[in-house]
Amino acid sequence: xxxxxxxxxxxxxxxxxxxxxxxxxxxxxxxxxxxxxxxxxxxxxxxxxxxxxxxxxxxxxxxxxxxxxxxxxxxxxxxxxxxxxxxxxxxxxxxxxxxxxxxxxxxxxxxxxxxxxxxxxxxxxxxxxxxxxxxxxxxxxxxxxxxxxxxxxxxxxxxxxxxxxxxxxxxxxxxxxxxxx
Amino acid sequence: xxxxxxxxxxxxxxxxxxxxxxxxxxxxxxxxxxxxxxxxxxxxxxx
Numbered sequence: 001x002x003x004x005x006x007x008x009x010x011x012x013x014x015x016x017x018x019x020x021x022x023x024x025x026x027x028x029x030x031x032x033x034x035x036x037x038x039x040x041x042x043x044x045x046x047x048x049x050x051x052x053x054x055x056x057x058x059x060x061x062x063x064x065x066x067x068x069x070x071x072x073x074x075x076x077x078x079x080x081x082x083x084x085x086x087x088x089x090x091x092x093x094x095x096x097x098x099x100x101x102x103x104x105x106x107x108x109x110x111x112x113x114x115x116x117x118x119x120x121x122x123x124x125x126x127x128x129x130x131x132x133x134x135x136x137x138x139x140x141x142x143x144x145x146x147x148x149x150x151x152x153x154x155x156x157x158x159x160x161x162x163x164x165x166x167x168x169x170x171x172x173x174x175x176x177x178x179x180x181x
Numbered sequence: 182x183x184x185x186x187x188x189x190x191x192x193x194x195x196x197x198x199x200x201x202x203x204x205x206x207x208x209x210x211x212x213x214x215x216x217x218x219x220x221x222x223x224x225x226x227x228x
Contacts, residue, residue, distance in 0.1 A: 031195045
């Protein structure tokens, strides 16, 4: 099936719409001088898996990290996060591992440099009463990395919290897409 | 009566589109997070 091109007022074709693989569920602009951004009521039974893109914006402190925690009913889960964040400079330096082994805080999914936030990650089964896994990567001016891990709590989560590890952040966007089941 | 004593404002958080100052409890959790999230070793001085 060729890629459909829709025009204003056109009647949508079911077969074409049902072939849409990613659906934008939420687009959240990051505010001014904030330390955390919480997005609630975003994960639902409509999708099992999600793609999250964090881009742009600025930060007051250099070399910070952006982590996440999962939420349900407005309450944040602060236990049982496991992840490995592997990164290396483009100059060919040492491959470094930043890890969390059952930590109270989050996955490391982004690293900020002069490029602004540059990160995408997949969140698998957040709204299922089972452990939630994630896989992603990020790049900045001097290094790039891959990050993966899981949250070992069998709870169906409906929200997510992003927190910066130092200073504050301003601007940029967080886009959450659902993968069609 | 203005005692001249000024309390330090807490950092800002954002919930959906609302931005507000942290509560005392939220500030305690924020400090815990800051303690376990060190910056990466490399500095970003080139693009």
